[in-house]
Amino acid sequence: MRRYIALVLLALGACTPDYPFDKEGTWSLGPQGAPNANDANLRAMLVNPNDLVAGHGDPGSVGAVASRPVKNLIAGKRAPLPVVSAETSVDQQQQQQQQPQAAAQ
Numbered sequence: 376m377r378r379y380i381a382l383v384l385l386a387l388g389a390c391t392p393d394y395p396f397d398k399e400g401t402w403s404l405g406p407q408g409a410p411n412a413n414d415a416n417l418r419a420m421l422v423n424p425n426d427l428v429a430g431h432g433d434p435g436s437v438g439a440v441a442s443r444p445v446k447n448l449i450a451g452k453r454a455p456l457p458v459v460s461a462e463t464s465v466d467q468q469q470q471q472q473q474q475p476q477a478a479a480q
Contacts, residue, residue, distance in 0.1 A: 421427065432438075447453065 418424070418427070423431075
């Protein structure tokens with residue numbers, strides 16, 4: 376009985392009006408289009424505020440190289456995966472181990 380009373384009191388004590396996530400400036404999504412803590416944190420981390428409108432490229436990017444495979448993936452023209460099973464992998468390893476031994480003899 377004491378445990379039940381303690382649990383009820385603990386549960387009621389947890390429901391306070393001082394809930395930390397309801398305070399100003401803490402994490403919240405807020406209504407659609409309204410400023411929130413996530414937007415404020417993102418703006419604080421940006422070096423160039425124009426990056427919120429449009430990003431900038433990276434001269435060392437391999438985007439041009441990766442674009443063709445991505446287009447093929449979206450179009451459903453994927454290259455087939457190689458046929459490999461655990462048995463063939465074990466057989467290949469055993470053959471590779473036996474070849475150096477045969478060459479040494």
